[in-house]
Amino acid sequence: MAKQAITLIGGGPVGALLARLLAQRGFAVKTFEKRRNPRRGSSVRGRTINLALAERGLHALRAAGLAEHALQRSVMMRGRMVHPPDGACGLQRYGVDDSEVIWSISRSELNALLVDAAEEAGVRFHFGQALTTADLDAQRITLTDSNRVQREHDATLLIGADGAGSALRAAMNLYQPLGIRVEPLGHGYKELEIPPASGRNRFAIEPHALHIWPRGRYMCIATPNIAGSFNVTLFMPLHGPYPSFDTLRDAATASAFFSKDFPELLPLMLRFADDYDGHPVGTLATLYLDSWHIDKRAVLVGDAAHAMAPFHGQGMNCGFEDAVVLADLLADASRETADAFAEFQSIRKPNADAIAAMTLENYIEMRDSVVDPRYVSKLELGARLAQRVPEYFMPRYRMVTFTLLSYAYAYERGCAQDRLLEQLLQASPNPDDVSLDAAVSALKATLPPLPLLRRDSALMDDAPINADYATDAGHA
Known part of the structure; x- marks a missing residue:
């Protein structure tokens, strides 16, 4: 036949x-x-944004028998390395440990x-x-x-x-x-690069992270390549007042902008002028x-x-x-x-x-909220609840990135959890002032338990996922 x-x-x-x-x-x-x-x-040229492999992508590659081959070509990223304007950078982990990471691949x-x-x-x-x-x-x-x-x-x-x-x-x-x-975002992007460093350590900055330089209306990110380079992407408004791609038309104006807003990043991009003038502005x-x-x-x-x-x-x-x-x-x-x-x-x-x-x-979270004290407080309180009662609380990012729970479920559950965190921090923005016992009681009274995490759940529904999934998610 x-x-x-x-x-x-x-x-x-x-x-x-x-x-x-x-x-x-x-x-x-x-x-x-x-x-x-x-x-x-x-x-x-200039259209090479790295891809981020997460559990959903790895699950599909496993179905095709290719996950291990893809991971061999990837660099592990544990979380966001946030570079605020004051220079006090720090890592915000994506998951609980190295079993919950994403992978940067060309x-x-x-x-x-x-x-x-x-x-x-x-x-x-x-x-x-x-x-x-x-x-x-x-x-x-x-x-x-x-x-x-x-x-x-x-x-x-x-x-x-x-x-x-x-x-x-x-x-x-x-x-x-x-x-x-089609809903335009009104923002665009331009690709730049940090080349490999000389010497034994071929990475010029921490390789196992997605680097973010958040600046409110705009930001830069950098993702690692297995050869030691980093793809750097500038995101900002296409039009409007400075800074925008309208006002940063060439490498000369952009270099002055980077010297002021990204002073530690600019010296790492050795071909900045060529990349900025040679690469197109992409739209989103x-x-x-x-x-x-x-x-x-x-x-x-x-x-x-x-x-x-x-x-x-x-x-x-x-x-x-x-x-x-x-x-x-x-x-x-x-x-x-x-x-x-x-x-x-x-x-x-x-x-x-x-x-x-x-x-x-x-996008708003990456370019702005990651340095907002209120966001950081919710992040901390959510992490404590996830550790205390993992059957009731999982940060939305982890649901999206490290489970096969449907996106629709993760969105709805994440919104409900965020509303609860807002209520718990209403009296004081300091998570240390929130009684964890009271927070757990409020959580259980407000939301049902999460679906069991089972690896063999179908992608087509919200069937529970295997008990061993939580311990080996992220590994091929």
Whole structure:
């Protein structure tokens, strides 16, 4: 019996992982990617924001048999190393210990790994092939290569994993409006770099952290690379008064700004002028769709369906969850394809909306709240409650990053916990003044216990997670 054919548009990390998962489940997958083969150095200068692998992404990579390979190419990040204006930096851990960390990995390195793995599973890749048109009635697509040569391809079942600027989404929307809404953030980013240091320690700053220089309306972050360099990203408003990208038009004006606002960071960026003048300003927005699919013919996953800003480090992890859920639904022979697509959307859209909201909140937290005494007090009190009654309290960041509890659940539970912390600190902002016994009583009276943490919970629902999960989360 011939394998069911799937045409996948987009060979980035999400597309390549989905292609492998589908091939492992018996589908015949052809993948078309408009960019060059990532194994031949196809990254665009100034567009290399590192990806953050968290538990959700690792879970998906485990399903594909690739988690250990990815971790070998990654650098562990224990938490946020906060660099306030007064220079008194300190680490805010993401989790309880080194079992709860995230991993910084080069997008191009991960993409190359996933393409290799997909090809090993039988996927056929066609690089340098951009989708031009999609005739959903005739079930044919037109592709154009870098020499403007066009070709047609039969496509009875189309999946779009072609990112925020998805060509398949545009074609689907022409055929049947998808209810597209794009909400610009009004902020942009520019990529810079700290090169490897000389000597035995190749890292110029602490390697096992995500570094943040919060400054209110703007910030810099730095993420480590396995070779010793750091990707530095400046986030700030696109327009408006100083400082903005409008007012920092070139390296000369930007250098004066960095000397004043990031004096310890500027000397580490040895190619600052070249990077600042040579790299473009990227824009940030959140994408929402009312519909992710058109009957049984086409469906969108990852950024093509729900692009978000990078401030929670969950865009790829969310897309990887999409890949596992969709592959499993399509592999279920009891479901028609249209039903699988509809169920995929019903499962994933509430979670995509929830992580998009948390991402926008996390931007404010990273650039401002991390040095706010009120935020730090809530962080401390929450950590004490999590240690005292872990079955009732877990910080939202840990739920999102180190469990498989749905994003929607983490959002709702996190909001409820935050309201409780606000109430407990109302009389005094000092967590030492709060009776922990009284806080525990208030917590138990207000909220039900957390779902049990079980590793084998399905990503498709809020089934409890395995008892051993809490002790080995974060390890492949």
